Amino acid sequence: MTHPADTSGRLPDAFLRPGSSSFVDFLAEHSPDLLPGRRPAAGGAAGGPDGLSPHATTIVALTFGSDDPEGAGGRGVVMAGDRRATMGNMIASREMEKVFAADAYSVVGIAGSAGVAVELVRLFQLELEHYEKIEGSLLSLDGKANRLATMIRGNLPLAMQGLAVVPLFAGYDLDRGTGRLFSYDVTGGRYEEHDHHTVGSGSVFARGAMKKLWRPGMGADEAVAVAVEALYDAADDDSATGGPDTVRQLWPVVTTVTSEGVRHVSDDELASVAERIITERRAAHVAAHGNRPAGRRDPSVAPEAGGRPGGQAGEQPGEQPGEQGGARA
Amino acid sequence: MTMPFYVSPEQLMKDRADFARKGIARGRSVVVLAYDGGILFATENPSRALHKISEIYDRIAFAAVGKYNEFENLRVAGVRYADLRGYSYDRTDVTARGLANAYAQTLGTVFTTESKPLEVELVVAEVGDTPAADQVYRLSYDGSVADERGYVVMGGQAEQLGARLGDDWHEGMTLADVLRLAVRTLGAVGTDGTLATAGSEREIAPAGLEVAVLERDRPRRAFRRLTGAGLAGLLEQPGD
Numbered sequence: 001m002t003h004p005a006d007t008s009g010r011l012p013d014a015f016l017r018p019g020s021s022s023f024v025d026f027l028a029e030h031s032p033d034l035l036p037g038r039r040p041a042a043g044g045a046a047g048g049p050d051g052l053s054p055h056a057t058t059i060v061a062l063t064f065g066s067d068d069p070e071g072a073g074g075r076g077v078v079m080a081g082d083r084r085a086t087m088g089n090m091i092a093s094r095e096m097e098k099v100f101a102a103d104a105y106s107v108v109g110i111a112g113s114a115g116v117a118v119e120l121v122r123l124f125q126l127e128l129e130h131y132e133k134i135e136g137s138l139l140s141l142d143g144k145a146n147r148l149a150t151m152i153r154g155n156l157p158l159a160m161q162g163l164a165v166v167p168l169f170a171g172y173d174l175d176r177g178t179g180r181l182f183s184y185d186v187t188g189g190r191y192e193e194h195d196h197h198t199v200g201s202g203s204v205f206a207r208g209a210m211k212k213l214w215r216p217g218m219g220a221d222e223a224v225a226v227a228v229e230a231l232y233d234a235a236d237d238d239s240a241t242g243g244p245d246t247v248r249q250l251w252p253v254v255t256t257v258t259s260e261g262v263r264h265v266s267d268d269e270l271a272s273v274a275e276r277i278i279t280e281r282r283a284a285h286v287a288a289h290g291n292r293p294a295g296r297r298d299p300s301v302a303p304e305a306g307g308r309p310g311g312q313a314g315e316q317p318g319e320q321p322g323e324q325g326g327a328r329a
Numbered sequence: 330m331t332m333p334f335y336v337s338p339e340q341l342m343k344d345r346a347d348f349a350r351k352g353i354a355r356g357r358s359v360v361v362l363a364y365d366g367g368i369l370f371a372t373e374n375p376s377r378a379l380h381k382i383s384e385i386y387d388r389i390a391f392a393a394v395g396k397y398n399e400f401e402n403l404r405v406a407g408v409r410y411a412d413l414r415g416y417s418y419d420r421t422d423v424t425a426r427g428l429a430n431a432y433a434q435t436l437g438t439v440f441t442t443e444s445k446p447l448e449v450e451l452v453v454a455e456v457g458d459t460p461a462a463d464q465v466y467r468l469s470y471d472g473s474v475a476d477e478r479g480y481v482v483m484g485g486q487a488e489q490l491g492a493r494l495g496d497d498w499h500e501g502m503t504l505a506d507v508l509r510l511a512v513r514t515l516g517a518v519g520t521d522g523t524l525a526t527a528g529s530e531r532e533i534a535p536a537g538l539e540v541a542v543l544e545r546d547r548p549r550r551a552f553r554r555l556t557g558a559g560l561a562g563l564l565e566q567p568g569d
Contacts (some may be wrong), residue, residue, distance in 0.1 A: 009434035011552055015406035085412065126416055133408045249521050324472070 023130035024179035028205035033149060037120045037155035041329055053314030054085040056117060058108035058202035058234045058241040059099065059168045062214055063179050064257075068074040076220060076258035076302065077170040077179035079107045080227035082202070082235060083250050084116050084242030101262040103128040106144055107255045111200030116155065120165055140323060141173040145182045145190055151190025163313055168199045172257045180194045202234030202241035209233035222267055224254055228273045231283075244274035254328060331504050342471075349470035352448030356394045358484035360411050361477075362498060363463055364507040367456050367544045367551065371511040372484075373540035380543045384552035386423045387412040390543050395449035395470075396483035403432060404451065411455045414455035425455030429466035429474055437472025439538070446470050450483045458550050460500070486518050487508065493527065502543065505566040508555075512538065512564065535561040 005011040010295050015029045025036050038135035061079040080100035084091060092114070099109040100121050108124060110117035127147055148169055155165055169182040196205050198206040203206070208229040219227070219285030228244070233253050244251050256263050290298065336344075359381055381400075382392045386405050393400035404474040407428055415423045440446040447493040451468040455555060465477040481500045482490040498508055512549045515532035515538075525531065540555040547553065555563065 009430060010438050011406045011410060011431050011435045015409045016402055018402065018405070023409075023416075026409055027413070027416075031413065031417075123416070126412055128410065130412050133412075135407055136378070136380060136383070 005039060006179065007110045021129045021131045021134040022147070022199075024154075027123075027128075035154065035176065036116050036123065037151075037158050051115075053163065054096075054114040055240065056081075056085050056096060056098045056111055056114045056200070057064060058082050058198065058200035058206055058231060059228050060198045060206045060230045060234075061109065061168050061181050061196065062192075062223055062226060064218045064220055065179075067178050074177055074259055075179045076172065076223075076256055077107075077181060078223040078227050078256050079109050079168065079170050080224075080231055080252045080255065081109045082231050082242045082252050083245070084235075084240065086240045091242075092249065095250055096246060097253050099255055100125065101255065101264075102144065102169070102171070103138070104136070104261045105130070105174060105185070105257060106141065106169065107257055107262055108148065108170075109168045109199070110165060110214075111167075111203075113158075115140070116158060116163050117165040117167070118153065120151060120167075127151070130210060138174070138183045140175060141180060144171065145192075147167055148182075149184060149188045149190040151188075152184050152186065152247040156187060159186040166199050169198060172259055172261070173258075177259070187286045198230070198234075199242070200234075202231075202238030205237045206234040208232040220256055220258070224256065224269070225273050225277070227254055228252055228270065229277050229308045232274075232277055237256070239277055242280070244270075246274070255302040307320060330526070345440060346471060349440075349448050350447040352469050353395045353450050353470065354485045354487075355485075356484050358482055358487060358515060358518060359392045360490070360511045361452050361454060361465060361481040361483075362462060362494070362502075362507040362511055362541050363465070363479050363500075365460065365501045366466065366504060366546060367542050368454050368463060369507050369511060369540070370452075370454075370544050371506065371508065371515065371538060371540045373515050373533055373537055376539075380539060382539055382554075384451070384541075385428065386415065386490055387422065388543065388551050389425050389428065389543065390552050391455055392452045392454075392483070393449055395447070398445045400451065403435070403447075403451065406435075407432065407453075418444050422514060425464045425466060425473060426455050429453045429468060432468050433472045433474045435472075436468060436470060440471040447495070450481065451462065452477075452481055454543060456545050460545075464535040472521065472529060482514065486524055486548050489524055490514050490517060505563050508563050511540075535564060 059081045061077060061158050063075055063077050065075045069076050079099050099107060102108045102125055110121055119181055121284045127142060128139060148167060162279040166186060167184055172179050181197055183191050183193050183197050185277055194209045213226040213229060232243055235241040251267060254265040254270060300305040331552045347456055357373045359569060362369045372381050374381055379397060383404055385391045388541055391404055410428060410431055411423045436447055447470055449470060449555055453466045457463045465481060467475045467477050467481050480494045482494060512533055513530050516533050517525050537544055540560055542553055543551045
């Protein structure tokens with residue numbers, strides 16, 4: 001194997017061989033050990049979901065605007081991911097970023113085994129840049145989506161051992177003048193999605209939220225708010241997805257892609273969106289249950305006078321000083 | 330089969346060098362000029378697709394004269410070298426010096442061992458954080474490397490054009506100034522290859538120029554091509 005470090009100065013023949021514009025193909029020929037998925041992984045379940053490798057979780061993506069040429073700005077895409085990575089029942093990272101700009105006009109979000117996923121994204125970014133430099137033009141959006149599918153397929157041996165990576169890909173198609181979304185399975189199957197899609201452990205909850213919140217013809221700001229709210233719902237019910245962290249000021253990573261290219265939504269914008277969602281949720285809770293957890297009795301009402309409305313109150317141990325029974329677990 | 334005549338190594342190298350130099354001198358010149366905000370590359374090239382100037386990495390660009398198929402091959406090898414190095418180590422570990430060394434070794438080996446030297450001359454340039462940190466390397470067909478400051482001319486009439494640039498170029502010029510200087514220098518070589526006197530240079534239309542810059546202030550990928558209206562606008566800016 002010839003590595004850049006141990007060549008004696010002269011460019012190796014493989015570098016000078018005319019051929020592919022693909023960096024992945026070049027690596028496969030010249031340094032296959034640098035490709036994720038080509039390394040022999042030890043043992044059976046080397047890093048299954050409960051194993052030693054951190055897992056990244058929920059990614060959501062949705063389109064906004066409309067294809068109507070009169071519409072302001074045409075159709076764009078928003079992609080957002082939470083910041084949590086987990087290792088079994090532990091939180092491995094609170095500030096992981098899982099949504100990346102793949103190039104100037106596309107973004108990729110990753111769920112699954114974090115280490116492999118981040119390496120795969122790095123390679124995918126390089127693949128697109130390499131093609132752009134060699135060919136002097138951008139790959140088509142379908143071309144980019146297919147390259148990603150090939151790379152995911154290359155990772156199948158690791159996926160079978162529990163180190164799966166499932167990306168979500170979105171970009172602005174410069175030829176068609178519209179934003180598009182692609183989802184994948186671990187075998188490299190590529191599926192075009194419409195309107196919205198989610199991947200990762202919290203995707204079920206995020207998708208439910210998205211179905212209710214997404215509307216055709218939304219503006220970019222609305223779409224960003226919908227993405228953050230869908231992640232909030234995912235974090236509410238999935239322990240592996242992190243919600244907005246108001247103590248550490250950590251917000252989801254949110255990007256938009258339009259005809260102008262990729263834009264990272266700023267922390268200030270995200271802070272105000274997250275604060276608004278939290279305020280709305282709190283207001284809805286207070287309206288339903290007052291300033292206390294649902295199901296707990298109003299402490300200002302004496303137990304004798306209040307009785308046991310509905311029969312559920314006081315079931316949480318030790319929370320009602322006047323309550324007899326139920327205090328011992 | 331008769332025995333070949335004895336040819337002294339001096340003569341062999343001289344023949345090869347003459348051969349390469351002749352091939353290079355046939356092509357149109359490329360000029361590379363440092364300015365306050367980066368490094369400018371310019372050449373006369375009516376083709377929109379077959380580039381003589383291109384991006385290698387975040388802060389590194391490449392310009393070449395000579396045989397297209399030969400320098401294109403070297404360009405692709407350079408992109409592969411840079412991308413592989415950046416992927417194996419880190420993006421900041423890709424340097425123009427490393428790439429220039431790899432090119433020098435390659436050109437030198439081909440010059441001495443293969444039947445025909447490469448008929449190319451290259452510039453590898455890296456834009457630094459300050460003008461003093463800019464690096465410009467000029468590589469010849471025989472693998473020799475020169476660390477240049479400020480300006481480089483390659484191709485036909487390179488020596489005479491270099492002398493003219495030396496008179497006119499100075500540190501801290503603006504982009505519009507160096508661009509006009511570059512176009513004036515390129516225009517000094519007539520279509521028949523003769524050198525025009527100062528002040529009577531040919532006019533070159535923006536559509537016939539290939540111009541690119543490495544811009545110091547751009548985040549990450551510093552390379553940008555100047556084309557169309559942007560290029561024409563810069564050329565029309567009044568000089569000082």
